[in-house]
Amino acid sequence: MKMIFLGPPGAGKGxxxxxxxxxxxxxxxxxxxxxxxxxxxxxxxxxQVKSIMDRGDLVPDDLTVAMVKERLERPDAExxxxxxxxxxxxxxxxxxxxxxxLDCVVNFSCSDEELxxxxxxxxxxxxxxxxxxxxFMPPKAEGVCDDDGATLSIRADDTLEAVQNRLExxxxxxxxxxxxxxxxxxxxxxxxxxxPDAVFDFVKDALEI
Ligand code: AP5
Ligand code: MG
Numbered sequence: 001m002k003m004i005f006l007g008p009p010g011a012g013k014g015x016x017x018x019x020x021x022x023x024x025x026x027x028x029x030x031x032x033x034x035x036x037x038x039x040x041x042x043x044x045x046x047x048q049v050k051s052i053m054d055r056g057d058l059v060p061d062d063l064t065v066a067m068v069k070e071r072l073e074r075p076d077a078e079x080x081x082x083x084x085x086x087x088x089x090x091x092x093x094x095x096x097x098x099x100x101x102l103d104c105v106v107n108f109s110c111s112d113e114e115l116x117x118x119x120x121x122x123x124x125x126x127x128x129x130x131x132x133x134x135x136f137m138p139p140k141a142e143g144v145c146d147d148d149g150a151t152l153s154i155r156a157d158d159t160l161e162a163v164q165n166r167l168e169x170x171x172x173x174x175x176x177x178x179x180x181x182x183x184x185x186x187x188x189x190x191x192x193x194x195x196p197d198a199v200f201d202f203v204k205d206a207l208e209i
Pocket of ligand 2: 015032084
């Protein structure tokens, strides 16, 4: 199954994608994670995008589409995948439509107040990528990943200033995709403001799994 997880920053796309990945055995392809991996390895792409990401702006469409096309050509993407955070603009959606026939678009809906609470309390494992929240999904030992013992980190774009910009960028560039995919008949909206287990149930219902 080929699906998109669409939604504002902090809605829980990454958290739910790792659960669906485990349930369905298909890759979780997050453009944000792919970019962050390039930033941490200091590749040419990483050096190009670091300051854009830190401010919470969008990476140009041509760089993003080229990176996604390359990723979708890998053998593990043959049977399906969860695209998390892509597409994020109409031109990206148009480019994707030329190469892929999608099965479902899950739209995560959540209030700005809740998004800000989630993003400003998020912690992530730099080694395995597992996502935590200091209050809503805390690790067993403070500041340490349950799975591998690595020290949790705070994303560079989770400052209040960058979060506010990311929410504005979402409204202007990404929200129009809801109507775009509604017109294509693919969208299913879930209430992402609920507790994690309830959101996962909504996502499973949307995907009919
Ligand atoms: P990206 O990494 O995609 O960030 P984002 O879209 O801003 O979304 P987040 O990862 O912040 O949130 P999420 O929805 O995954 O929430 P999470 O599960 O972590 O992109 C980063 C940057 O890369 C962009 O700003 C841009 O610069 C660039 N980029 C990426 N894609 C691009 C593209 N296509 N085009 C151009 N540029 C691109 O959860 C958040 C927190 O909430 C966590 O702490 C979690 O524990 C908690 N939480 C999750 N669910 C719940 C729940 N149900 N209840 C309570 N807490 C919860
Ligand atoms: Mg994410």
